[in-house]
Amino acid sequence: MKKILLLTTVTALLSSCGIYTKYQPETTAPDNLYGEGTAVVDTANLGNVDWRELFTDPRLQELIEQGLQSNTDYLSAQLRVEEAKATLLSAKLAFLPSFSLAPQGTVSSFDKQKAVQAYSLPVTASWELDIFGRMRNAKRQAKALYAQSQDYQQAVRTQLIAGIANTYYTLLMLDEQLSLTQQTEQAWKETVVSARALMEAGQYNEAGVSQMEATYYSVQTSILDLKEQINQVENSLALLLAETPRHYERGTLSAQHFTQDLSVGIPMQMLANRPDVRSAERSLEAAFYGTNQARSAFYPSIVLSGSAGWTNSAGSMIVNPGKFLASAVGSLTQPLFNRGQVIAQYRISKAQQEEARLFFEQALLNAGSEVNDALTACQTSREKTVLFDKQIVSLQKALKSTSLLMEHGTTNYLEVLTARQTLLSAQLSQTANRFTEIQSVISLYQALGGGRE
Incomplete structure (x- = not known):
């Protein structure tokens, strides 16, 4: 109930400011x-x-x-x-949210050691709440x-x-x-x-x-x-x-x-x-x-973003077979110094x-x-x-x-x-x-x- 009242108040304030007129x-x-x-x-x-x-x-x-x-x-x-x-x-x-597929693969070797192969197959999404x-x-x-x-x-x-x-x-x-x-x-x-x-x-x-x-x-x-x-x-x-x-x-x-x-x-x-x-x-x-x-x-801009996919790289560890990895991020940007x-x-x-x-x-x-x-x-x-x-x-x-x-x-x-x-x-x-x-x-x-x- 409090959330509904809050959203109603915010909407009324924004309308009075002329954003939605x-x-x-x-x-x-x-x-x-x-x-x-x-x-x-x-x-x-x-x-x-x-x-x-x-x-x-x-x-x-x-x-x-x-x-x-x-x-x-x-x-x-x-x-x-x-x-x-x-x-x-x-x-x-x-x-609408934006989606993108950004597959990555790396091959690395240190001091003539055996090459290590790492990959990731993430699908990223980003959605700005208007x-x-x-x-x-x-x-x-x-x-x-x-x-x-x-x-x-x-x-x-x-x-x-x-x-x-x-x-x-x-x-x-x-x-x-x-x-x-x-x-x-x-x-x-x-x-x-x-x-x-x-x-x-x-x-x-x-x-x-x-x-x-x-x-x-x-x-x-x-x-x-x-x-x-x-x-x-x-x-x-x-x-x-x-x-x-x-x-x-x-x-x-x-x-x-x-x-x-x-x-x-x-x-x-x-x-x-x-x-x-x-x-x-x-x-x-x-x-x-x-x-x-x-x-x-x-006013601030609110963006929801996240990614999900398969990878065999978990920080400093390489695991096979790859594991499923998912992440979600919410960001709020408010102008301060560029006001x-x-x-x-x-x-x-x-x-x-x-x-x-x-x-x-x-x-x-x-x-x-x-x-x-x-x-x-x-x-x-x-x-x-x-x-x-x-x-x-x-x-x-x-x-x-x-x-x-x-x-x-x-x-x-x-x-x-x-x-x-x-x-x-x-x-x-x-x-x-x-x-x-x-x-x-x-x-x-x-x-x-x-x-x-």
Whole structure:
């Protein structure tokens, strides 16, 4: 009865010291995590959508599937999970006693006397009693690090899916800009031919024609620049897919369609969905158990050990046949002279835990800011699309009118040149704005923890 009371008292004291306390997961998020202007009406979340439902282009789906199979960063992340899993298994096995077989044999002779042969066949065992929680906290810490490695793998997966999608849509944007520029180049070519005809008829001067030709050559230079950019982006895509550079078949920017519903869900989902936020919390959890482990170093460690086996050596006597021999030892180690080092390590662990807490809080704030940035960018791009459409219609009318007036000699080349350049600039800006809209949807999907398995 006294032993039971003693053990109960010791357990209560150890719990109050924090050795056996368990980490309590974070269940709250800062108010207005997504920003004051972002309304949260339900628990729907774009990040919960399967990536195949968001990216419906079949060519892009094939590229993402290929990337998930061959990307070296993602494969390395999977290996890190296996390493952490093995570390966790090692921490679990530390609770079991260790056994080892250490057979020994000697042959000795003194002053040319007959050689004496001695042997021993012992099996030794050692078992540490985890009364003060050192191994238990080490196991919990390893478990948190294992979960963190899984979160890291998911973060790499999300980043890979978003990276391939962004690169693919960049190619679609450049293709569209190249097509517009080539159409403009062809129109300029026809305009230059018409201007030269008017000059030969005495209705135009050499300066005007030369200015139009210079602009025509500038457009041709832009075409070469766009082709070079397309080549560079294709090379970037090849790196993501872990293959040598090649040309990729792809769709068109105008054929891409995305959902208009950009639900961000409740801020609490950020704790469960974002792999980097989860990873930061796993670091906090691991630091928490690291502090517990450092605290347990103030208490003694108890180890039971023993050996059993056959030997023919009993001190200075050699007997044959051998006899059975067994021994058992219990040891208790209490830190005395290295107590200063133990205290220093505990302070280090406490500081690391506080550092991990601050890192987690900052990761959560960064995630909320990314959601707000992506959501605002998408909404702004959609509003600008309406204005660009109206602007292009007006510029097309202006170009048509000035071209007709130039043919009849009632206006000069500068008005036509300005109208065509302004139209091309607006068309290129409209294409870039469409890409920005798609890119912001991808960023929002990534910011909400999309692409999970």
